[in-house]
Amino acid sequence: MSKKFFLGAGPEIFEYAKGLRYNMTAAETTLWGHIKGNQLGVRFRRQHPLGIYIADFYCHQHKLVIELDGGIHLNPEIAAHDIERQKGLETDGMKVLRFTNNEIFTQLEKVLTTIQKALSSPFRGRGGLTKRIIPCLDVKDGRTVKGVNFVDLRDAGDPVELAWNYSQQGADELVFLDITATVERRKTMVELVKAVARQINIPFTIGGGINEIADADALLNAGADKISINSAAVRNPALINELAKAFGVQFVIVAVDTRVLDGKNIVHLNGGRLPTEKQTLDWILEAESRGAGEILLTSMDHDGTKGGFDNGLLKQVNDAVNIPVIASGGAGAVEHFVDVFHKTNVDAALAASVFHYGEILIPDLKAILKDNNIEVRV
Amino acid sequence: MIGIIRYGAGNIFSLTAALDRLGIAYGMIHTEADLKGFDRYIIPGVGHAGAAMQKLQSTGLVPAIKALNKPTLGICVGMQLMTAYSEEGDADLLNIFPIKTLKFPGDTEFKVPHTGWNQVFAEKNNPLFADIPEGSHFYYVHSYFIEYNPLYTLASTNYVNKFSASIWHNNFYGVQFHPEKSGVYGETLLKNFSKI
Numbered sequence: 001m002s003k004k005f006f007l008g009a010g011p012e013i014f015e016y017a018k019g020l021r022y023n024m025t026a027a028e029t030t031l032w033g034h035i036k037g038n039q040l041g042v043r044f045r046r047q048h049p050l051g052i053y054i055a056d057f058y059c060h061q062h063k064l065v066i067e068l069d070g071g072i073h074l075n076p077e078i079a080a081h082d083i084e085r086q087k088g089l090e091t092d093g094m095k096v097l098r099f100t101n102n103e104i105f106t107q108l109e110k111v112l113t114t115i116q117k118a119l120s121s122p123f124r125g126r127g128g129l130t131k132r133i134i135p136c137l138d139v140k141d142g143r144t145v146k147g148v149n150f151v152d153l154r155d156a157g158d159p160v161e162l163a164w165n166y167s168q169q170g171a172d173e174l175v176f177l178d179i180t181a182t183v184e185r186r187k188t189m190v191e192l193v194k195a196v197a198r199q200i201n202i203p204f205t206i207g208g209g210i211n212e213i214a215d216a217d218a219l220l221n222a223g224a225d226k227i228s229i230n231s232a233a234v235r236n237p238a239l240i241n242e243l244a245k246a247f248g249v250q251f252v253i254v255a256v257d258t259r260v261l262d263g264k265n266i267v268h269l270n271g272g273r274l275p276t277e278k279q280t281l282d283w284i285l286e287a288e289s290r291g292a293g294e295i296l297l298t299s300m301d302h303d304g305t306k307g308g309f310d311n312g313l314l315k316q317v318n319d320a321v322n323i324p325v326i327a328s329g330g331a332g333a334v335e336h337f338v339d340v341f342h343k344t345n346v347d348a349a350l351a352a353s354v355f356h357y358g359e360i361l362i363p364d365l366k367a368i369l370k371d372n373n374i375e376v377r378v
Numbered sequence: 379m380i381g382i383i384r385y386g387a388g389n390i391f392s393l394t395a396a397l398d399r400l401g402i403a404y405g406m407i408h409t410e411a412d413l414k415g416f417d418r419y420i421i422p423g424v425g426h427a428g429a430a431m432q433k434l435q436s437t438g439l440v441p442a443i444k445a446l447n448k449p450t451l452g453i454c455v456g457m458q459l460m461t462a463y464s465e466e467g468d469a470d471l472l473n474i475f476p477i478k479t480l481k482f483p484g485d486t487e488f489k490v491p492h493t494g495w496n497q498v499f500a501e502k503n504n505p506l507f508a509d510i511p512e513g514s515h516f517y518y519v520h521s522y523f524i525e526y527n528p529l530y531t532l533a534s535t536n537y538v539n540k541f542s543a544s545i546w547h548n549n550f551y552g553v554q555f556h557p558e559k560s561g562v563y564g565e566t567l568l569k570n571f572s573k574i
Contacts (some may be wrong), residue, residue: 021387038497038513041536106530128497128536130515167561171494198395203517225392225519225559249426250519293491322484324493344567347494377495377515 009049019056020047027068027101041128053085058234062375065089065096089127107293132172132348132378135355139178142188160195167202171363178208185209197223207255216243226252228296231269233254234276244291254292259300265313270299299329306332315344318324328349341374380404381416384541385437387423396558400565402572410442418448423455428467450550450574457552466522474550477527483515491521498543500533506551508570514563516555517546
């Protein structure tokens with residue numbers, strides 16, 4: 001960590017940096033007042049040692065260096081040195097922004113805009129927006145079905161109690177997948193949603209068996225924040241348009257189950273058993289253009305393996321769309337969550353059994369994500 | 379007791395559930411006569427701002443809302459309605475705050491809608507944010523935002539640009555995030571409002 005963080009800076013550099021922090025110039029003090037303490041959604045450090053250099057300001061999350069140049073830097077010899085120094089930093093993957101003291105005093109707004117632009121690229125979903133951790137609960141006839149192994153639950157089959165537990169642990173959102181197959185389905189779902197909305201103070205999504213506007217309307221009025229549609233959207237893509245128009249795009253998650261067939265990612269139905277004609281990325285782009293507000297992408301090849309998320313596909317999808325992407329399928333260890341956020345930059349990661357069986361505790365997971373410079377809500 | 383202004387924009391089940399959990403009393407307002415029975419008001423709202431404004435106008439409540447002098451909190455689209463104008467539906471709104479509601483640009487590297495938990499920074503001292511630490515996370519889901527304005531912005535969030543997470547002018551308050559879905563700090567904010 002420290003090697004990357006300081007590029008192996010030696011002790012004399014640290015001493016010198018400390019001195020500089022006590023003697024900031026007027027321009028440095030002014031800029032620091034506008035970027036310190038997460039004001040731009042990220043943490044900056046001042047007079048931060050990097051190898052043989054000391055950056056005036058440095059954001060590790062974005063590897064962004066900000067340098068302020070006073071009158072002395074206009075001297076050609078010093079200017080040449082600055083260029084060398086910038087090249088050195090850029091070789092190490094740093095981005096360097098350079099402003100004159102005069103710009104700080106006279107065009108501060110413009111300077112801050114430039115910094116924000118640099119922070120927003122090439123990363124997405126930044127500016128303080130956290131990556132979300134989403135436990136998923138399977139529900140049948142109003143009861144949780146997959147085995148749940150929480151020690152302190154009075155009733156492990158009660159989705160409301162389980163949901164409350166997750167919200168207390170720091171889950172950012174919950175997904176309920178209703179697999180009830182009876183004619184009473186809508187009624188039991190509505191009852192469940194109402195019970196959850198009464199107790200839980202975080203957003204939740206309900207999916208399974210939503211085939212028409214009336215289903216969605218009933219769930220919305222019962223307090224669901226979002227609905228997730230899967231097979232119904234594949235069979236009738238216009239349903240996405242209708243739902244988005246009736247309730248807004250933010251209400252509509254399109255869930256996509258994918259599996260590789262002959263080297264291509266193909267959309268599958270019925271829990272991955274039934275292949276369709278649709279290629280996964282094409283279908284996701286179509287869903288976005290029809291009004292999906294979010295994509296929940298489950299790799300059926302990875303699901304249940306506990307070997308990690310399908311980072312290749314997730315990155316491809318995340319780079320192609322401009323709506324949030326939730327990764328699903330394959331989570332088995334904390335490192336898999338670190339990897340999926342670092343390698344694909346998706347917005348959220350969903351898992352079921354690792355949370356239900358207590359193999360991964362959400363507070364531990366978030367602490368490790370944070371240590372890895374991934375923005376999370378703790 | 380809080381009066382919730384009903385005009386047919388979005389469901390309020392989650393909001394009333396949160397108030398129930400907190401033991402905060404509330405009632406419903408459908409007509410001007412209903413306003414009398416309450417000492418503070420919430421204007422909820424989800425969905426399309428232009429459409430929401432039309433619905434609000436059809437209730438006939440607009441002049442009475444503009445004349446309110448008791449604490450009034452707009453949530454999400456309910457807050458956007460209190461601004462002068464929204465790019466959503468190119469709509470003129472209540473103009474309690476002479477600032478605008480704008481669309482997040484779609485051509486940046488930022489995804490729209492702005493969905494999830496983001497940090498909120500109070501810009502002014504106000505009891506609405508009492509006992510809420512600087513930089514606490516609140517839950518957002520929106521594609522339109524209220525521009526930052528040092529006169530009216532009570533708290534800010536940074537996404538694409540710095541925008542108004544919360545606004546305040548006299549007895550009028552607004553929050554862009556969903557306090558009823560924002561964990562304990564969201565509940566703290568609702569509690570704070572019930573005591574303002």
